[in-house]
Amino acid sequence: MHLFYTPDIKGSDYELNEEESRHCVKVLRLQANDLVFLIDGRGGFYRARIVHSNPKKTVLSVEEHSTEYGKRNHFLHIAMAPTKNIERFEWFLEKATEIGIDEITPLICERSERREAKTARLNKIITSAVKQSLKAYHPVLNEPVKYKQFINKVEEQKFIAHCMEGDKFSLKQCMIPGGRYTILIGPEGDFTPGELQEAVDCGFRPISLGNSRLRTETAGLEACFEVNFLNR
Amino acid sequence: MHLFYTPDIKGSDYELNEEESRHCVKVLRLQANDLVFLIDGRGGFYRARIVHSNPKKTVLSVEEHSTEYGKRNHFLHIAMAPTKNIERFEWFLEKATEIGIDEITPLICERSERREAKTARLNKIITSAVKQSLKAYHPVLNEPVKYKQFINKVEEQKFIAHCMEGDKFSLKQCMIPGGRYTILIGPEGDFTPGELQEAVDCGFRPISLGNSRLRTETAGLEACFEVNFLNR
Numbered sequence: 001m002h003l004f005y006t007p008d009i010k011g012s013d014y015e016l017n018e019e020e021s022r023h024c025v026k027v028l029r030l031q032a033n034d035l036v037f038l039i040d041g042r043g044g045f046y047r048a049r050i051v052h053s054n055p056k057k058t059v060l061s062v063e064e065h066s067t068e069y070g071k072r073n074h075f076l077h078i079a080m081a082p083t084k085n086i087e088r089f090e091w092f093l094e095k096a097t098e099i100g101i102d103e104i105t106p107l108i109c110e111r112s113e114r115r116e117a118k119t120a121r122l123n124k125i126i127t128s129a130v131k132q133s134l135k136a137y138h139p140v141l142n143e144p145v146k147y148k149q150f151i152n153k154v155e156e157q158k159f160i161a162h163c164m165e166g167d168k169f170s171l172k173q174c175m176i177p178g179g180r181y182t183i184l185i186g187p188e189g190d191f192t193p194g195e196l197q198e199a200v201d202c203g204f205r206p207i208s209l210g211n212s213r214l215r216t217e218t219a220g221l222e223a224c225f226e227v228n229f230l231n232r
Numbered sequence: 233m234h235l236f237y238t239p240d241i242k243g244s245d246y247e248l249n250e251e252e253s254r255h256c257v258k259v260l261r262l263q264a265n266d267l268v269f270l271i272d273g274r275g276g277f278y279r280a281r282i283v284h285s286n287p288k289k290t291v292l293s294v295e296e297h298s299t300e301y302g303k304r305n306h307f308l309h310i311a312m313a314p315t316k317n318i319e320r321f322e323w324f325l326e327k328a329t330e331i332g333i334d335e336i337t338p339l340i341c342e343r344s345e346r347r348e349a350k351t352a353r354l355n356k357i358i359t360s361a362v363k364q365s366l367k368a369y370h371p372v373l374n375e376p377v378k379y380k381q382f383i384n385k386v387e388e389q390k391f392i393a394h395c396m397e398g399d400k401f402s403l404k405q406c407m408i409p410g411g412r413y414t415i416l417i418g419p420e421g422d423f424t425p426g427e428l429q430e431a432v433d434c435g436f437r438p439i440s441l442g443n444s445r446l447r448t449e450t451a452g453l454e455a456c457f458e459v460n461f462l463n464r
Contacts, residue, residue: 007289070443091316098445098447133445209332211302213364213365214330218330218331222331222457229457
């Protein structure tokens with residue numbers, strides 16, 4: 001099954017850009033009349049046929065189009081401090097996309113050792129995971145945001161996962177299924193007590209993700225697992 | 233907190249081997265009277281003090297010893313085909329160790345592109361995850377086994393996760409909490425229908441790990457997550 005990500009598709013014809021045309025003709029060796037599938041990243045899933053195969057511009061004609069393909073019953077936004085070793089954050093993006101996530105915001109916290117994230121490169125990783133796992137919805141990756149800015153904005157069911165002492169709930173206890181969730185995951189070294197208090201003041205509920213001591217990227221994935229699992 | 237993995241500890245004194253002695257003295261710069269912690273991989277957690285710091289042999293004296301540290305209420309054995317790209321399998325070992333697993337067997341299946349696994353190297357990855365996530369139990373990594381050999385041996389609650397058509401349960405539906413579980417995870421390209429039938433004939437229940445199309449290593453981690461979550 002040959003899948004292309006075509007966010008700019010409109011109507012019933014589509015022209016692959018030069019890079020994808022080359023891939024389609026030179027690598028996959030597809031020809032006129034061959035069948036391909038397209039996803040637009042907004043829930044659209046298309047069956048299309050190659051009309052004109054050309055390594056510079058290959059033209060496709062849509063035969064069938066379904067909307068809200070694989071739509072989930074909830075919305076998950078994880079705001080997480082990018083890890084010092086960016087590969088671990090990239091790995092989180094790939095796995096969270098496979099399991100199911102809608103929006104990701106790289107958070108810059110007081111103890112963040114990494115204070116930037118190259119979203120263009122990270123988006124490519126998400127896109128290949130989207131294609132690999134056949135998702136018609138492409139998770140949105142936001143530009144990095146400072147912690148204080150972020151927590152004052154978010155709405156919905158809000159949670160902060162941290163490793164400090166104090167009362168914590170599990171998502172199972174306090175999550176309302178079918179909702180919109182925002183979950184904060186701290187950097188290596190966790191949030192500061194001050195950051196935790198600010199989040200609580202903004203209406204975030206402190207949560208625990210179990211008894212294991214998890215790395216930042218594992219905690220993010222555990223949250224992703226739990227939200228998807230509890231919404232099945 | 234300085235943690236050492238000491239599987240061969242006996243009694244109240246312990247001598248770090250040359251590699252760890254060097255690490256202790258040269259890297260961590262620890263000296264006589266400094267506090268360190270030890271795990272034996274079998275549930276033993278020790279508080280010890282450096283008696284004699286030496287880059288070739290550093291001697292420790294145990295001050296406190298607790299057993300069954302962080303013992304879980306279940307036993308999870310995942311038998312999974314090593315991925316073509318071994319990094320993905322290594323990643324699974326690290327994450328499964330963080331989340332909670334007891335035994336791993338690399339499975340050689342009909343469609344396995346990788347038919348070997350260097351367990352010495354893989355065990356080092358598990359050990360560092362054990363230390364990083366403060367686990368007193370060290371997961372057991374077995375040597376690779378051929379599929380047919382493996383499925384005829386295992387006991388307990390047995391499941392096979394696959395992507396083919398047919399009746400499947402979720403772990404939530406058919407798993408009995410507090411038990412011993414063996415879960416089979418196939419290679420890229422899945423098990424063959426014949427392999428599936430053989431497992432069913434051996435008493436394995438076919439399970440689904442949700443609606444997402446998951447890579448081999450993600451499926452393994454999803455199974456690990458579900459078992460731990462359902463046993464909380």
